[in-house]
Amino acid sequence: MSADQQTSIPDLPEALASANLGERSVSLNIDAELYPLQAVYGAAYIFIDRCYVFVDRPEAGKFRVTLAAKEGVEEVEALRSLVGEFANELISCAWRHQVTQDNRVAVETVTVQAIAGAMGEPSLDDLADFDFTDEALDDPLGIAQSWEEKHGRKEPKAEADAEAEGGASA
Amino acid sequence: MSADATKELRFPREVYAGTAVDEAVKVWGKFADFELSETEDHWVVKVTPKHEGAARQIIGEFGNYVLGLTVDRGGVDGGEA
Numbered sequence: 001m002s003a004d005q006q007t008s009i010p011d012l013p014e015a016l017a018s019a020n021l022g023e024r025s026v027s028l029n030i031d032a033e034l035y036p037l038q039a040v041y042g043a044a045y046i047f048i049d050r051c052y053v054f055v056d057r058p059e060a061g062k063f064r065v066t067l068a069a070k071e072g073v074e075e076v077e078a079l080r081s082l083v084g085e086f087a088n089e090l091i092s093c094a095w096r097h098q099v100t101q102d103n104r105v106a107v108e109t110v111t112v113q114a115i116a117g118a119m120g121e122p123s124l125d126d127l128a129d130f131d132f133t134d135e136a137l138d139d140p141l142g143i144a145q146s147w148e149e150k151h152g153r154k155e156p157k158a159e160a161d162a163e164a165e166g167g168a169s170a
Numbered sequence: 171m172s173a174d175a176t177k178e179l180r181f182p183r184e185v186y187a188g189t190a191v192d193e194a195v196k197v198w199g200k201f202a203d204f205e206l207s208e209t210e211d212h213w214v215v216k217v218t219p220k221h222e223g224a225a226r227q228i229i230g231e232f233g234n235y236v237l238g239l240t241v242d243r244g245g246v247d248g249g250e251a
Contacts, residue, residue, distance in 0.1 A: 037185065041241045052230025053237055057182035057211070068230055 009080045019079045025068035026079040042093035175225045180212040190239035
């Protein structure tokens with residue numbers, strides 16, 4: 001977004017937010033230490049039906065979000081309202097992100113326990129029917145054998161036995 | 171289309187996924203011409219809308235589309251951070 005035609009917004013520090021009436025847009029500078037990128041994504045996503053949203057990274061530790069109204073915004077007061085709503089949404093998203101991070105382990109633990117509990121304990125009939133042998137499957141065609149097992153060179157003893165059998169039959 | 175309608179968008183790599191930019195360019199190819207390049211910190215896209223009367227809308231919606239795809243993918247690193 002162009003920096004010309006930038007004007008300050010009433011009641012907001014110029015370093016924090018500025019408006020561009022020509023482009024019907026407003027820019028908000030955000031501290032990345034206070035608001036993680038996931039929170040910025042969340043707030044920006046909510047506004048993409050009303051605004052053209054662009055997220056910039058002017059310097060390390062800062063985000064700059066530019067909201068360009070799609071329609072119906074001609075005055076600086078309307079832009080101020082827009083940036084105020086965005087800031088509120090940003091706080092909400094940042095807080096929800098923090099709560100999610102804090103409760104992540106608890107949520108995962110409860111979910112795993114719930115899934116395991118839903119499966120239920122095995123009944124005596126299930127245990128009686130369970131096949132505890134190591135033979136997983138019958139393999140009459142030798143499909144599960146490796147190439148070496150099937151076609152590889154035989155052990156010397158096996159070769160000698162095979163020759164002896166051949167000699168005896170000749 | 172006049173060169174005046176061309177606008178350069180610089181998407182920060184830390185914010186926007188490169189795959190999202192590529193996919194958005196493919197989808198919006200019928201509404202605008204795109205010229206892609208990159209720097210160390212940005213995906214640079216020069217957008218020339220095919221309909222000058224709707225230039226603001228096309229460029230803005232293209233930017234929204236890239237942002238939406240990036241968010242849908244969980245961010246630049248797919249939500250691994």
